[in-house]
Amino acid sequence: MWTKWDNVKKGIGWMFKQDAPLLFNPVPNFLDLADTYSKYMWMANFFYTSVSGKYKINSQNAFEIAVKSRELYFQIAEDENIDFDLTRKGAIQIFGNTADFEKAKSKKDWIENTGCEWKELSKEEVFEVEPALNKNKVVAGGIYTEADASGDIHKYCVNLGNVLSSKYGVKFRFNEQVKDIHGLDAPIISTDKEDIAFDKVIICAGVKTQEFRNKFGDNFRIYPVKGYSITIDLDDETSRNAAPYVSIKDDNSKIVSSRLGNRLRVAGTAELAGENKEIRKERITPLVEWVNDCFPEINTDNFITWAGLRPMTSDMVPIMKESKRKNVFYNSGHGHLGWTMAAFGAKFISDLIED
Numbered sequence: 001m002w003t004k005w006d007n008v009k010k011g012i013g014w015m016f017k018q019d020a021p022l023l024f025n026p027v028p029n030f031l032d033l034a035d036t037y038s039k040y041m042w043m044a045n046f047f048y049t050s051v052s053g054k055y056k057i058n059s060q061n062a063f064e065i066a067v068k069s070r071e072l073y074f075q076i077a078e079d080e081n082i083d084f085d086l087t088r089k090g091a092i093q094i095f096g097n098t099a100d101f102e103k104a105k106s107k108k109d110w111i112e113n114t115g116c117e118w119k120e121l122s123k124e125e126v127f128e129v130e131p132a133l134n135k136n137k138v139v140a141g142g143i144y145t146e147a148d149a150s151g152d153i154h155k156y157c158v159n160l161g162n163v164l165s166s167k168y169g170v171k172f173r174f175n176e177q178v179k180d181i182h183g184l185d186a187p188i189i190s191t192d193k194e195d196i197a198f199d200k201v202i203i204c205a206g207v208k209t210q211e212f213r214n215k216f217g218d219n220f221r222i223y224p225v226k227g228y229s230i231t232i233d234l235d236d237e238t239s240r241n242a243a244p245y246v247s248i249k250d251d252n253s254k255i256v257s258s259r260l261g262n263r264l265r266v267a268g269t270a271e272l273a274g275e276n277k278e279i280r281k282e283r284i285t286p287l288v289e290w291v292n293d294c295f296p297e298i299n300t301d302n303f304i305t306w307a308g309l310r311p312m313t314s315d316m317v318p319i320m321k322e323s324k325r326k327n328v329f330y331n332s333g334h335g336h337l338g339w340t341m342a343a344f345g346a347k348f349i350s351d352l353i354e355d
Helices: 005-014 033-051 055-080 098-105 108-112 123-129 153-167 206-216 237-242 281-294 335-354
Strands: 022-024 091-095 119-121 141-145 178-182 188-191 195-197 201-203 222-233 247-250 255-260 263-272 303-313 319-322 328-332
Touching: 033 055, 033 222, 033 263, 055 108, 055 153, 055 335, 091 098, 091 123, 098 141, 119 123, 123 141, 178 206, 206 222, 206 303, 206 328, 222 281, 222 335, 247 281, 255 281, 263 281, 281 303, 303 335, 319 335, 328 335
Parallel strands: 022 263, 091 247, 201 328
Antiparallel strands: 091 141, 119 141, 178 188, 188 195, 222 263, 222 303, 247 255, 255 263, 319 328
């Protein structure tokens, strides 16, 4: 979770660094005052959450959702025979200095109470758990969650979609834009093609969720926070042998890596720039440099770049509830933890509707 005072202080220092983990331009955009207002309000709420002491309870809730989601993903994949390059080797959060490591260790008791396992590693133990990590990497210690896993979200969703349509009769309507949700009791969705009446509607509209929030007057705020990733093809045997199987979370650079079969995905950075989807070279370069630093034998000549808009709430808590508008529900705002939390979010909303 990002909503802690340390991150606010770091964010101020990063404010004008183009390669910083968090990039926020405080200068108003006079060509888009609506976005400027939304950004300022989101940041004000983020600041309030960071100083109001809600970090612990929000983090506990996030860990609980993550643990429940993980088991749901495994169960669905097993029941429906879904392949998604699953790697069950755990995850290590590494720390570059002793002070940050000691702060993290102080959270051990309350994080373990959420059902999330926690094992502290010395510098030597970090390299034992993931021997591919460069021995020259500055590491003070690490935290290992052995039950963690990684997988390809795109593969999972495509294969799950095929199962839903072929086995359960689910109908997907692609290339159709929702223009409005209206009606008295049963909600009516107006698209760019037709009007359709439903008993219940769940809004999972990503960063566009805010538009429906504005219409219905619900109390939350979502803003697009752009994240970047690279996916490296491990084309040669040397690169495959040099790539980690354990997921790595670098606390200092805020960069994470996951092994996806014969690919390595590396993600990081957060950029508050409205709905700008431009992939900027200066944001990709730190990801490539991180790989070269941590795993120098991996060939980084061949990789795919990506940038996406994460629908983030200002307190990092996802919106999973009924709207003020009757029979309309939200399942959105999971931000950078969308893949981590989505399975439980779907079950939670399903149970809420059934009740």
